[in-house]
Amino acid sequence: MNIRLFISICLILIASSSVSAQSSLEDDRKMIQGLLDRQLFELAERYAAQRIVAVNGFPQAQAEMAAELVRAYTLHALNARSAEQERWWNSATAVLPQFTKQFPDQPAVVLVEVQDALSQLARVRLLRQEGEVLGDSEKSQEAQRQALETLQRFEKLEEHVNDLLRQSHTSGKSSGLTSDQLLALSRRVTLNAISALEEQGLAYPADSLDRTNSMALAVQKVEPLTKLRPETGVLWPSLLLEIRALRWLGRLDQAEAKAARLIELAPPTQVTLAAKAEIVRAKLDRGELQQALQLINQGRELEGETSPELDFACFETYLALWKAAEQAKQSDKIQQWQDRSAAVVKQLDQLYGPYWARRAEQQLTGSATSGGTQNIDLLRRTAEGYVRKKEWNEAIRTYDLAVAAARESLDSTGEYEMRLAAAAVAIQAGDQAKGVKRLREAALAFPSADDASLRHLTAAYYQSMIARKSNPPDLEPYIALLKENLQRWPSGEPGNQAAMWLGQIEFSRGNYRDATEAYLRVPPTSHHFALAVDGVRQSSLKWFQDAVTRDQLVQQDVQKVIDYFEQIVLRGQSANEEWTPTMRASAEAAAQLWLNYGRNGYDNARAILEVAQRSNPEASDGWHSRLESLQVIALAGLGKLNEAKARLQKSQDDNPMSLFEVLQALGQMSGSASPQVRSQIADLELTLIGMLRPNLGQLDEQTREVIAIQEAQALANSGKLEAGIQAYQQIAQQKPNDADIQMGLARMLSRGKTAALQEKALMAWREVSRKSKSESPNWYEAKLEIARCHLRLGNPEEAKQVVRYLQALYPDMGGPEMKARFVQLMQQVTRP
Numbered sequence: 001m002n003i004r005l006f007i008s009i010c011l012i013l014i015a016s017s018s019v020s021a022q023s024s025l026e027d028d029r030k031m032i033q034g035l036l037d038r039q040l041f042e043l044a045e046r047y048a049a050q051r052i053v054a055v056n057g058f059p060q061a062q063a064e065m066a067a068e069l070v071r072a073y074t075l076h077a078l079n080a081r082s083a084e085q086e087r088w089w090n091s092a093t094a095v096l097p098q099f100t101k102q103f104p105d106q107p108a109v110v111l112v113e114v115q116d117a118l119s120q121l122a123r124v125r126l127l128r129q130e131g132e133v134l135g136d137s138e139k140s141q142e143a144q145r146q147a148l149e150t151l152q153r154f155e156k157l158e159e160h161v162n163d164l165l166r167q168s169h170t171s172g173k174s175s176g177l178t179s180d181q182l183l184a185l186s187r188r189v190t191l192n193a194i195s196a197l198e199e200q201g202l203a204y205p206a207d208s209l210d211r212t213n214s215m216a217l218a219v220q221k222v223e224p225l226t227k228l229r230p231e232t233g234v235l236w237p238s239l240l241l242e243i244r245a246l247r248w249l250g251r252l253d254q255a256e257a258k259a260a261r262l263i264e265l266a267p268p269t270q271v272t273l274a275a276k277a278e279i280v281r282a283k284l285d286r287g288e289l290q291q292a293l294q295l296i297n298q299g300r301e302l303e304g305e306t307s308p309e310l311d312f313a314c315f316e317t318y319l320a321l322w323k324a325a326e327q328a329k330q331s332d333k334i335q336q337w338q339d340r341s342a343a344v345v346k347q348l349d350q351l352y353g354p355y356w357a358r359r360a361e362q363q364l365t366g367s368a369t370s371g372g373t374q375n376i377d378l379l380r381r382t383a384e385g386y387v388r389k390k391e392w393n394e395a396i397r398t399y400d401l402a403v404a405a406a407r408e409s410l411d412s413t414g415e416y417e418m419r420l421a422a423a424a425v426a427i428q429a430g431d432q433a434k435g436v437k438r439l440r441e442a443a444l445a446f447p448s449a450d451d452a453s454l455r456h457l458t459a460a461y462y463q464s465m466i467a468r469k470s471n472p473p474d475l476e477p478y479i480a481l482l483k484e485n486l487q488r489w490p491s492g493e494p495g496n497q498a499a500m501w502l503g504q505i506e507f508s509r510g511n512y513r514d515a516t517e518a519y520l521r522v523p524p525t526s527h528h529f530a531l532a533v534d535g536v537r538q539s540s541l542k543w544f545q546d547a548v549t550r551d552q553l554v555q556q557d558v559q560k561v562i563d564y565f566e567q568i569v570l571r572g573q574s575a576n577e578e579w580t581p582t583m584r585a586s587a588e589a590a591a592q593l594w595l596n597y598g599r600n601g602y603d604n605a606r607a608i609l610e611v612a613q614r615s616n617p618e619a620s621d622g623w624h625s626r627l628e629s630l631q632v633i634a635l636a637g638l639g640k641l642n643e644a645k646a647r648l649q650k651s652q653d654d655n656p657m658s659l660f661e662v663l664q665a666l667g668q669m670s671g672s673a674s675p676q677v678r679s680q681i682a683d684l685e686l687t688l689i690g691m692l693r694p695n696l697g698q699l700d701e702q703t704r705e706v707i708a709i710q711e712a713q714a715l716a717n718s719g720k721l722e723a724g725i726q727a728y729q730q731i732a733q734q735k736p737n738d739a740d741i742q743m744g745l746a747r748m749l750s751r752g753k754t755a756a757l758q759e760k761a762l763m764a765w766r767e768v769s770r771k772s773k774s775e776s777p778n779w780y781e782a783k784l785e786i787a788r789c790h791l792r793l794g795n796p797e798e799a800k801q802v803v804r805y806l807q808a809l810y811p812d813m814g815g816p817e818m819k820a821r822f823v824q825l826m827q828q829v830t831r832p
Contacts, residue, residue, distance in 0.1 A: 193221075250285075281316065530582045
């Protein structure tokens with residue numbers, strides 16, 4: 001191929017590629033702008049981030065997409081809630097260092113640097129506006145400092161861009177941008193520097209020399225830019241900046257005249273509307289309110305477009321008229337301008353986003369609560385302004401005014417929402433008690449509201465936080481709220497959550513019957529149901545175990561809980577469902593209750609166990625081992641000891657660990673079993689340990705220790721207490737510093753009926769007390785058992801002395817459950 005032809009083709013391809021890249025870049029700009037216009041910030045951010053990588057090889061496009069990402073994050077921050085703004089400001093700040101790290105030596109990085117400085121300027125402007133409107137001197141001072149930094153940064157950028165421009169003319173060195181593009185960028189940076197100067201001036205008090213000097217300098221610096229042609233892109237914003245600076249200087253006639261001439265130049269629609277806004281503001285500054293209103297009434301649209309600047313000037317006009325009406329005590333006019341102000345704020349929010357609405361809300365603070373305001377939306381926005389200033393009392397007072405206004409206008413929805421908002425402010429202010437009271441009253445006043453139950457439950461949650469601050473915790477108000485929630489709203493997920501919390505707190509207090517009743521309220525349709533089923537299992541076993549100890553077991557109660565578990569299984573089977581973990585747990589619990597506490601329990605337990613085992617061949621080995629253990633107990637209870645041992649023998653065909661799992665399951669059941677069943681379990685445990693003994697060498701030391709302890713306990717439970725004690729003593733001698741083993745020995749000694757064993761128990765519990773940390777559960781139990789040993793040895797005064805000592809120094813006495821045990825013991829001491 002001819003070399004000239006080859007070069008020509010390459011040049012054509014390069015030119016074509018450049019045109020294509022430029023077209024694609026323009027499409028990307030339009031896409032991002034469209035997303036930002038619709039306030040779809042996260043989509044715009046994601047799109048820009050993706051395009052940074054996608055346009056790799058085209059420096060200008062890559063840098064412009066990074067700059068667009070900074071701009072998207074900046075707009076997101078301006079429109080985000082106060083608590084979330086810092087996140088987006090940080091994201092905007094992070095783009096430039098990440099971009100330079102990922103793409104070192106990027107020739108067009110100056111575009112990202114300029115946009116990063118613009119983001120900093122936007123943050124300064126927001127800080128200055130908040131300090132000015134809210135009267136926050138600290139924010140104003142910080143705005144002054146940051147404005148100076150931003151101004152200095154733009155001045156350096158201006159020098160840098162001009163250097164790049166000179167280099168492009170003299171050395172031909174490429175910066176990724178053409179000379180024309182660098183010239184346009186230079187003008188933009190100059191304008192941005194003047195904008196930073198404007199912000200610096202506005203950060204100072206209105207009548208200060210600093211502000212006057214800054215604005216005069218801004219007018220001087222911007223004047224050359226106002227002489228450029230429109231196609232430069234800086235003419236219109238330069239003219240608007242000049243008009244603003246003149247207005248800030250108090251040269252209102254000059255500012256208004258320049259704005260009028262600007263409109264005559266037929267600039268873009270948004271510029272025309274912004275110029276009109278400046279004329280309105282000039283008239284407001286002169287006190288010509290009616291003339292400002294006449295301009296507003298001429299219309300806020302031009303060629304189908306509206307402007308945030310003109311709409312904001314409209315709001316400022318209505319606010320000024322409102323204040324004038326208050327001074328003249330014209331109540332009808334006050335209400336008129338209040339309503340119009342509120343309507344414009346809503347439009348600002350809907351059309352331009354939260355940034356503009358918040359600016360208006362900030363100016364409303366202190367105005368909406370005067371003159372007998374009845375506009376609920378206005379009062380709400382004013383209260384939100386007080387919240388941003390952290391003036392909690394004023395915010396609550398304003399919300400209360402909104403509540404009264406809503407009630408007077410029969411706006412029940414508005415009244416409910418304002419009540420909730422006031423409660424939220426009270427909590428945010430740190431007054432949880434007031435917040436709880438307000439939340440509860442709002443929910444009870446509007447019980448049919450969709451979220452009334454949830455709001456009431458929220459009050460209970462904060463009441464629980466209040467309870468934790470007292471020692472001991474004052475739980476009664478919390479429990480009362482949970483019960484009230486269940487009474488007022490018996491159905492729905494908030495009520496189900498209330499039942500769960502009530503069950504948990506009653507269980508922790510040792511009120512196992514109340515805990516069971518609470519858990520039983522949670523229906524199968526609730527996502528809490530699986531946890532509720534487990535709660536019923538744990539609390540009911542404790543409930544019935546205590547009832548047996550006190551000889552107060554009621555068969556109807558047992559049958560009610562058994563029916564609950566069996567219904568879970570039957571519902572699943574009737575619907576042809578696969579067995580769920582909840583169904584398996586229910587079958588196991590029902591069988592366990594039948595064996596321990598139900599009439600004809602052995603037969604009924606076998607029936608449900610056989611169904612469960614037959615229907616769950618794929619269930620875990622652990623679950624099958626536990627059910628196998630229950631089958632063994634059922635067989636033993638029916639007198640079929642040979643068949644029970646045969647099942648154990650069948651288990652022996654597996655490895656020793658499988659047999660050990662059955663032993664553990666028997667041990668777990670023993671703790672919640674009735675005395676008769678506990679004895680039968682002990683006999684089976686001893687048989688099982690005998691089967692295990694030939695293979696103990698295959699098990700690790702820890703497992704062998706567990707088996708030894710369980711054997712000692714089984715000997716005691718089977719009626720061979722002396723043998724059990726002797727076995728436990730051997731274990732305890734090998735582990736003198738093991739607290740659990742020493743306590744286990746002390747508990748077993750306490751079961752002795754002779755004085756000699758009680759003396760040994762007393763010594764053992766004293767040793768446990770000495771080695772335990774004060775006020776720990778072990779320490780309290782040791783003190784309780786020491787007192788009990790004294791009582792059994794015929795020393796009631798010694799027992800009383802131990803308890804009185806604890807009452808004097810530790811009135812909490814280890815919590816509600818432990819305290820109840822001490823009270824019960826003292827009742828025995830005082831019983832004739």
